[in-house]
Amino acid sequence: MNILLYTVAAVLTLVLPLRAWLEERRDPLRTAFLALGLNLSLAYLAFAVHLVTALPTLREASTVATAFIPLTLYRFISRFFRGPRENDRRVLTVLQVATPLLVLLFLVGEATVFANARRASLGAVTLFLWVAIGVSLSVVRIGRAHRSTRDAVERIRLRYLLVLMGGALFFSALEAYARAWVAFPLAGFSGPMTHADVLQGAVPPVGVLFTAVLFYVLHQILVLSRLLDLHEIFARVFTIAICGLPLVFFEGFTIWARGAPSLNPLHGTFVIFVSTTFFLVLYDPLRRRVERETSERFNRRGHILELTLQEMERGISKAIHFEGLCNAVLHPLQSSGRISYAAIYAWDDKKRHFQRVSWRGTPSVAPLDPVAMDPVLEDTGLHTWVRAELDRPRTRRATSPESTLHRRSLMEALGADALFLLQSGRITTGWLVLSDEPGSDGFSKEEMVRLRRTADRMAVVIENIQGFERMKEHHRLAALGTMSAGLAHEIRNPLAGIRGATQVLQTCEDPAEAREFTRIIVSEVDRLNTVVSQFLDYARPYEIPAEPVDVNRVIRQVLDLVRRQDLPDALVLETALAPDLPPLPGDAARLGQVVMNLVQNAVQAVAGIGHVKVHSRRHHLSSGGGTRGEGLGFDGDIDIVEIVVEDDGPGISHEDRDKLFVPFFTTRPGGTGLGLCISRRIARAHGGDIEVWSQPGRGSRFSIQLPLGTFKLPPTKTAG
Numbered sequence: 033m034n035i036l037l038y039t040v041a042a043v044l045t046l047v048l049p050l051r052a053w054l055e056e057r058r059d060p061l062r063t064a065f066l067a068l069g070l071n072l073s074l075a076y077l078a079f080a081v082h083l084v085t086a087l088p089t090l091r092e093a094s095t096v097a098t099a100f101i102p103l104t105l106y107r108f109i110s111r112f113f114r115g116p117r118e119n120d121r122r123v124l125t126v127l128q129v130a131t132p133l134l135v136l137l138f139l140v141g142e143a144t145v146f147a148n149a150r151r152a153s154l155g156a157v158t159l160f161l162w163v164a165i166g167v168s169l170s171v172v173r174i175g176r177a178h179r180s181t182r183d184a185v186e187r188i189r190l191r192y193l194l195v196l197m198g199g200a201l202f203f204s205a206l207e208a209y210a211r212a213w214v215a216f217p218l219a220g221f222s223g224p225m226t227h228a229d230v231l232q233g234a235v236p237p238v239g240v241l242f243t244a245v246l247f248y249v250l251h252q253i254l255v256l257s258r259l260l261d262l263h264e265i266f267a268r269v270f271t272i273a274i275c276g277l278p279l280v281f282f283e284g285f286t287i288w289a290r291g292a293p294s295l296n297p298l299h300g301t302f303v304i305f306v307s308t309t310f311f312l313v314l315y316d317p318l319r320r321r322v323e324r325e326t327s328e329r330f331n332r333r334g335h336i337l338e339l340t341l342q343e344m345e346r347g348i349s350k351a352i353h354f355e356g357l358c359n360a361v362l363h364p365l366q367s368s369g370r371i372s373y374a375a376i377y378a379w380d381d382k383k384r385h386f387q388r389v390s391w392r393g394t395p396s397v398a399p400l401d402p403v404a405m406d407p408v409l410e411d412t413g414l415h416t417w418v419r420a421e422l423d424r425p426r427t428r429r430a431t432s433p434e435s436t437l438h439r440r441s442l443m444e445a446l447g448a449d450a451l452f453l454l455q456s457g458r459i460t461t462g463w464l465v466l467s468d469e470p471g472s473d474g475f476s477k478e479e480m481v482r483l484r485r486t487a488d489r490m491a492v493v494i495e496n497i498q499g500f501e502r503m504k505e506h507h508r509l510a511a512l513g514t515m516s517a518g519l520a521h522e523i524r525n526p527l528a529g530i531r532g533a534t535q536v537l538q539t540c541e542d543p544a545e546a547r548e549f550t551r552i553i554v555s556e557v558d559r560l561n562t563v564v565s566q567f568l569d570y571a572r573p574y575e576i577p578a579e580p581v582d583v584n585r586v587i588r589q590v591l592d593l594v595r596r597q598d599l600p601d602a603l604v605l606e607t608a609l610a611p612d613l614p615p616l617p618g619d620a621a622r623l624g625q626v627v628m629n630l631v632q633n634a635v636q637a638v639a640g641i642g643h644v645k646v647h648s649r650r651h652h653l654s655s656g657g658g659t660r661g662e663g664l665g666f667d668g669d670i671d672i673v674e675i676v677v678e679d680d681g682p683g684i685s686h687e688d689r690d691k692l693f694v695p696f697f698t699t700r701p702g703g704t705g706l707g708l709c710i711s712r713r714i715a716r717a718h719g720g721d722i723e724v725w726s727q728p729g730r731g732s733r734f735s736i737q738l739p740l741g742t743f744k745l746p747p748t749k750t751a752g
Contacts, residue, residue: 038077069247079091
């Protein structure tokens with residue numbers, strides 16, 4: 033295991049710096065990082081081979097390579113902080129002069145004076161002390177930068193480096209001390225790797241693990257210039273370490289109880305099997321709990337964004353119009369404190385450009401608005417733009433420099449750190465523009481994946497909304513066609529009567545007959561006036577005053593007017609009005625018009641023989657408990673006043689019931705087909721609605737539902 037750890041560390045410390053250097057060979061910082069990686073890789077590789085072969089020459093080679101670590105490390109650290117200062121140059125000069133001299137003295141001493149030393153020689157001890165002091169200089173240099181910086185993100189990054197570098201220095205020094213002065217007990221151990229354990233010493237290679245993690249963190253900072261991935265890395269490492277403790281405890285307790293590892297291979301295998309099974313049983317629930325805790329502590333910002341995205345997706349799934357979608361997306365993002373500015377751009381097909389339709393927060397620059405389409409924007413191969421990624425050499429090589437520069441300039445003009453294309457197929461319908469909070473290092477890879485998934489859901493919802501809007505437009509045009517045909521029919525019939533009467537009058541010589549045809553003309557003109565007046569009454573928006581209305585009084589006034597008509601004796605008009613109904617805000621005259629229309633329809637439906645009943649009541653209605661109340665426009669439960677007009681007439685067929693509120697649809701000769709449409713518009717202008725229940729042969733019931741309480745009338749009324 034020790035040999036494997038040193039080998040993996042040697043490969044890691046070589047591959048990561050080499051990969052970074054190949055991306056930008058002219059960068060002095062990446063060159064210094066490569067030199068440090070080569071130095072550490074040689075030291076670890078030589079020591080790994082030494083553990084296998086036990087050759088003193090390889091041990092000395094590893095020691096010599098280790099001696100140069102302070103020099104390469106300090107050179108990298110000084111360039112990491114934007115170039116060496118005067119004090120850094122003095123330290124580098126001392127390291128450059130002293131390191132080769134000490135290495136030379138060490139090699140001479142090992143070849144002559146300390147050739148047969150059984151433990152660490154004085155030269156080796158001196159060289160390791162030099163390494164410890166030299167690495168400590170780098171730790172002090174990072175500590176000074178940590179104290180002087182005012183950038184919160186930079187302080188966290190340097191704190192990570194201090195912890196990792198301090199851990200690597202401490203445990204490596206402890207390993208070297210134990211290797212030189214502490215005898216490693218081997219009683220009860222046997223196997224081909226025993227000599228590797230002896231050469232390693234009493235302390236396991238914990239410093240190698242710290243160094244490997246340190247190099248990965250340096251690579252992340254250097255190549256990606258990010259911090260959030262570091263939070264995620266530490267959260268996962270911490271989670272794995274905590275979850276691995278039960279396995280360590282169980283196996284350690286077994287070895288301690290036996291006093292030594294099992295000498296019987298079968299017993300040892302059984303112990304490993306039991307401990308592993310025990311570990312797997314505990315791992316899953318323990319991992320979930322630890323992941324939740326560490327995610328909140330190590331990556332709180334990422335945890336907040338994850339919760340925000342979950343809230344967004346719930347809101348997106350309920351959006352039925354574009355404004356609702358914008359609110360469902362932008363409000364949670366801006367309220368989370370994770371996003372300083374968020375905006376949605378949509379394609380305007382008439383004006384042929386992208387328009388900023390909704391936004392939250394304050395952008396760092398005055399955002400570009402509108403934005404014309406160009407070939408770069410039409411290229412949908414890159415679905416997500418990240419400003420930091422566009423500066424990376426790999427991105428510049430993958431795309432043309434002109435295209436990358438154009439995207440970078442556009443994102444700066446939009447005030448965006450990330451831009452997500454909202455696409456329907458290969459057509460870009462809009463953008464989601466996000467700007468991270470000031471001082472942040474950007475979005476992590478996992479956050480970008482989650483944001484991309486949310487943007488894809490937005491694109492699907494936008495496509496559904498556009499399809500729904502097209503369907504509404506189609507239905508509107510169809511309804512307009514029906515209304516036009518009905519209006520033409522209602523106007524054509526009186527015009528035909530007027531034309532015929534006028535033609536007769538031209539040749540009529542009988543005064544009595546002329547008066548009759550004149551009466552027909554006046555009647556048809558009145559009918560035309562009624563149709564046009566009702567149509568205008570249906571089309572114009574209603575101005576509903578919020579005055580207190582006594583519903584029972586309105587019903588009594590309407591019924592008094594109906595009873596004054598010449599009603600058949602076989603028609604029974606009943607009332608059942610609930611006492612003490614509270615007043616509701618509205619227009620008494622308009623509500624009386626609705627009740628009158630419904631009562632007259634009921635009287636005509638029973639054809640003079642039957643019962644018509646009008647009753648009122650107050651009751652509780654749940655808008656979330658079913659389909660009833662959905663048209664009232666309320667969230668939560670409400671109290672309503674209900675006016676019900678029912679009759680025991682022949683009822684309404686299912687086909688006709690679906691057309692009751694379609695303009696100009698009527699089953700009554702001489703009717704205009706606008707009465708019920710106007711009645712529903714008046715009810716909805718009061719914040720209510722009309723429901724219909726009817727079955728052939730069992731009568732009909734029309735229910736006017738009007739909300740009570742502090743209902744605020746909308747300033748703009750619907751037109752249908």
